[in-house]
Each structure stands twice: as C-alpha cells, then as structure tokens.
Amino acid sequence: MFEVVIGLEVHVQLNTKTKLFCSCPTSFNHKQNTNTCPTCLALPGALPVLNKEVLHKSVMLGKAIDAKINQTSYFDRKSYFYPDSPSAYQITQLYTPIVEHGKLRIDFEDATHKTIRINRAHIEADAGKNIHDGDISKVDLNRAGTPLLEIVSEPDMRSAEEAILYLKKLHSIIRYIDIGDANMQEGSFRVDVNVSIRPKGDEKLYTRVEIKNINSFRFIQKAIELEVARQREAWEDGVYGKEIVQETRLFDQTKQETRSMRGKEEAADYRYFPEPDLLKAVVTDEMMREFSVIPELPDEKMTRFVKDYGMSEYNAIVVTSSVEMAHFFEDMMKEGISAKNALTWLTVELQGRLKGDVNITNSPVNAKKLGFLVKRIEDGTISGKAAKEVLDYLMNNSADIDSAIETLGLKQVSDTGALEAICDAIIAANGDKVTEYKSGKDKLFGFFVGQVMKESKGSANPQTVNDILKTKLGQ
Numbered sequence: 001m002f003e004v005v006i007g008l009e010v011h012v013q014l015n016t017k018t019k020l021f022c023s024c025p026t027s028f029n030h031k032q033n034t035n036t037c038p039t040c041l042a043l044p045g046a047l048p049v050l051n052k053e054v055l056h057k058s059v060m061l062g063k064a065i066d067a068k069i070n071q072t073s074y075f076d077r078k079s080y081f082y083p084d085s086p087s088a089y090q091i092t093q094l095y096t097p098i099v100e101h102g103k104l105r106i107d108f109e110d111a112t113h114k115t116i117r118i119n120r121a122h123i124e125a126d127a128g129k130n131i132h133d134g135d136i137s138k139v140d141l142n143r144a145g146t147p148l149l150e151i152v153s154e155p156d157m158r159s160a161e162e163a164i165l166y167l168k169k170l171h172s173i174i175r176y177i178d179i180g181d182a183n184m185q186e187g188s189f190r191v192d193v194n195v196s197i198r199p200k201g202d203e204k205l206y207t208r209v210e211i212k213n214i215n216s217f218r219f220i221q222k223a224i225e226l227e228v229a230r231q232r233e234a235w236e237d238g239v240y241g242k243e244i245v246q247e248t249r250l251f252d253q254t255k256q257e258t259r260s261m262r263g264k265e266e267a268a269d270y271r272y273f274p275e276p277d278l279l280k281a282v283v284t285d286e287m288m289r290e291f292s293v294i295p296e297l298p299d300e301k302m303t304r305f306v307k308d309y310g311m312s313e314y315n316a317i318v319v320t321s322s323v324e325m326a327h328f329f330e331d332m333m334k335e336g337i338s339a340k341n342a343l344t345w346l347t348v349e350l351q352g353r354l355k356g357d358v359n360i361t362n363s364p365v366n367a368k369k370l371g372f373l374v375k376r377i378e379d380g381t382i383s384g385k386a387a388k389e390v391l392d393y394l395m396n397n398s399a400d401i402d403s404a405i406e407t408l409g410l411k412q413v414s415d416t417g418a419l420e421a422i423c424d425a426i427i428a429a430n431g432d433k434v435t436e437y438k439s440g441k442d443k444l445f446g447f448f449v450g451q452v453m454k455e456s457k458g459s460a461n462p463q464t465v466n467d468i469l470k471t472k473l474g475q
Contacts, residue, residue: 001200002235004228005208006163006193007155010170011148012180013126013188014057020125020147021048021091021278028186032131032140040145042087047277054123054147055283057179058098059291061149064173065118067102071283075123075275083139084128092150094272097122098281099149104173105299106165107317116166117154123281124148143187149179155194155205160224164217167191168321172298176323184215191220195227196244197235206240210248211258223251227258301326309339319343324360331367337374345374349388353395365394372401380461386410412461416468419452419460423468426451437473445469 019026022039038046062069076094102118126148128141151170157163171189174182182189196208209227214220227249234243249258283291296304298320305316320326325346332342350370354363365373370391377387382405390404397404405411426448427434437444452465 002197002232003200003202004158004160004224005155005196005198005205006157006159006224007208008153008157008163008166008194009192010151010153010167011126011190011192012061012151012174012182014054014147014149015178015180016051016053016057016147018051019145020051020054020123021145024145026146028188030142032138033142035142036144040086041141048091050278050281051147055098055281055287056291058121058123058149059283059288060177060179060294061121061151061174062099062102063292063294064177064297065099065102065104065121067118067121068100069283069288070096070098070100071285071288072096073098073123073281075278075281076272077275078124079271082127082130083137084130084141084144086128086141086144090125090127091275091278092124093122095274098283104153104166104169106162106169108165109314111313114162116156116162119152119154121149121151124150155196155208160221160228163193163224164221167217167220169298172321172323176297177294184217187215190215193220193224193227195224195231197228197231207244207246209244209246209258211251212248212261214251219251219253222253222256223258226251226256230258298323298326305339309333311339311343315343318347322360328360328367332371332374335368335371335375337371337378341374341378342371345370345387345391349391353391364396364398365391369394369401376401376405380412380463381405382410382412383458383462386412386458410459412459416464419456419464420468420472422452422455422460423448423465423472426455427472434473445473448473 013026016026018024019040022037024035024037024040027035039048059069073093074096075091078090078092078094079088080090081088097120099121100119102121104116104118106114106116108114126143126146128139128144131138131140153166157166171182174180174189180188184190191214193211193214194208195211196206198204198206209231211223211227214223231240231244234240248261250261251258301320302313302316305311305320306313309316311319319329329342329346332346333339350363350365351360354360358364373387373390376382377384382390386405386408389408389410390401393399393404393408394401399407430448430451433444433447437448448469449462449465452469453460453462
C-alpha cells in the first residue's frame, strides 16, 4: 500500500492598479507590449520602487490564514534565462518572506475537517507571456512586473480530493478578502503541484515531481491521479529510482498523461542573492493595524449561517463556498423568507438554470427578485410548481415577479367561497368514494384534492383546498 504526498504552490496575481515596481497598469488583455516602461522592460538605469498596496494585500492574506507576518522582509534575485524575463532574473523573497507559518482548514462531506499547514507566502514579480504562433514565438511583456503572492503549502495533502478542497478554500479566501480575482483561465490563480508517493507508514519524503500549467480544478485532480498511477506503477515494477526523477512535467489533457518538460532546478541553480536595488520592506505598527482589517472569512460566515439561519454545517459550507453566492443568499434573506427555501431556490433551481457564461454574478434573476419569488410561494400567491414556470420565464424576460405571475396566469385561488363551490361539486359527483373514505379509506383524500386541483386548472391554493375538504368530508 502506498501513501500519496502532495504539496502545492499557488501563484496569485494581486489586483493592484499598477505593477509591483513601477506605475504601469496591470489591466488584462490590452494590446501586446503597451503596458510597459523602462523598469518592467529592465532597461539600463531604471530602478524598482515597491508598490505599498502589495504589502497591504500580503498582510491581509497573512491574517486570513492565521500566519506570522514579518514586519520586516527582504527581496532577493532569482536568476534564470527565459525569453519572457527581460532582466534575466526575477525579484522574489527567498530568505525572509512577508508571510510564514499559516494554516487552512479543509472540510469533507462527512463533516470532518483537516488542517493544511502553509509554509510561506512571498511577494514576487511575474514574468511576461510567450505566445507561440506556428514556427514563430512572440513575447508579450504586459504582464512582466505584475505583483504575485506565491503561497506554498507543506506536503500535508494525501489525495487529489484533499488538494482540490485546499485549492478551492484558498481560492475562496482570495475572493472574500478581495486581493485578486483568482481567474484560472486568465492566469491570475496558477497552480504547481508537487507529487510523490511512499509506502504506507513511511515518514520519508521520496522524489517529487512538479506538474505545471494546469488551468482548472478538474484538470488538477486528473493530473494528480495520473501522476500517482505512473509513480505507483514504477514502484511496483522496481524501477522507481530510474523512472521517477526530480523534474517538471506538463499535463496533456488530450492524451490524458503527464509528460516530462525539463529537469527540476535546485535553489543553487538560480544563484539567489539579496536584491541590491531595493531596501528592506517594512510594515510599520500603524500599517499593521490598518492592513489587518479584513472582511468576514468563509469559515466565520459558515459558523454565523449555522447559528443565525439554523442550517446544517454542510449546507452552510455550500452556500459560503464563494463570496458571490454568500452575498446572493444574504440578499435573498432580506425579503423575510425561510433559509431552507432560499437555499433550495438558489443552489438547485437558479443554479440549475445558469448555463455557459451566465453565472450568479450576471444572472438575469438577481437576489432581490429570487427572494421575492420565494416570498410569493410562502405567502400562498403561487405554488412551488408555478414558481418554477415563473423562474423559467424570468430567465429570458425582463419583468417583476408579480407581473410575470399575472402574465402567466399562475396566481393561486385562495378565495374560500369559490373553492368551496368546487369542493361541493366534486363531493356531489363522487358519492361512492365519499362513502369509502368515511368508512376508513383515508388514502382517497388525495383523490379529492387532485380532482379539485384539476377542476381549478391548478390555480387552487393546495392548503386551502386541504382545509376545506377536511371540514366537508368530516361532516
């Protein structure tokens, strides 16, 4: 039996307006090589100046993961030669990062939890982007110098499932405290996965392989599973030392395999040394007080939802998994509806109708409107079945709830006089079944309800019908 050992390195692009060491904008998708200046192009004589807002966002992350924050940190040079790095080095923090020794809790479906240790989070400058076009390769340096936080976990994860839970929780925290948009498709939340295996019970860390350039949670999970299978096979075949070498691999989603990219460099290969053009980064006590103010975190919000709304911990975890969903839910609750119904209509009915590029942030039915729809179910104006028709209608038509109900003719009839007349007619037409019901066949009650609903074309309020029939059939 083997045990999987996984550590993760996550590069989060910070959502500052300008780059790490210059005033160039960090806007995404601008024309190539337009957001550049002598500093981010590494032209001779240009000197870096640290963006204070990067320290602010770094401290916020440190607080969110309950980490030690070094109020004095230092920058280092990491030398490497790639076309997308015009300076031939990267400014990073190797020896004294701004954030160290944090932790993050992951939650399993069976309501158990596990704490993953976070070794560090350090500031570094991003590289540019290589664009491969047939036989030609181009370099876009718009991204060069964009501020990153590299968040490095300890090798505490033991399965692909744990790795994905960790990444989703970290992604959620980044969005909650709003230090980055964490868009995986645009490269602002990039994950490198370190994977090794070892015999069950062995505490030794064996040769690890790093898998890079994976842009979705689903692909990360698949890449880990494939790499674990490859390493297990090599171990069982007795060729682990030959087949598994410390290297960087890529995940090929078409061929469903990981393949070798290059040998993994050691720290010595990068020739790290203190960055001579930057002073130490100092977070003063006053800055610490200011920067330490962070919004309510997912775990805190989950605990509050359990307490305030009486929902299960699992449901609270689901609805707080993203900041957008949590805010949507709370806005729905402002309509004075039950948490149970709000949860169902948000997570099942609305989300089941969101397709393609339509998501909870650009849904044609906003939180106030969906909350009011639930209110109309709860006050008996429409049935749950009719509300689904209303929601379908609103996904494609701009209208308020009451107008949509009126247009579709779905308003429930609660007029007792009108409903009593229908109930009397049904009872009179089914004398034999009335006799059977009164002789003890209680299940026939559903027959009478169904007949009344049919006669009213589904517009009768079921609860009112039930009350009237119980009175009349009990006579």
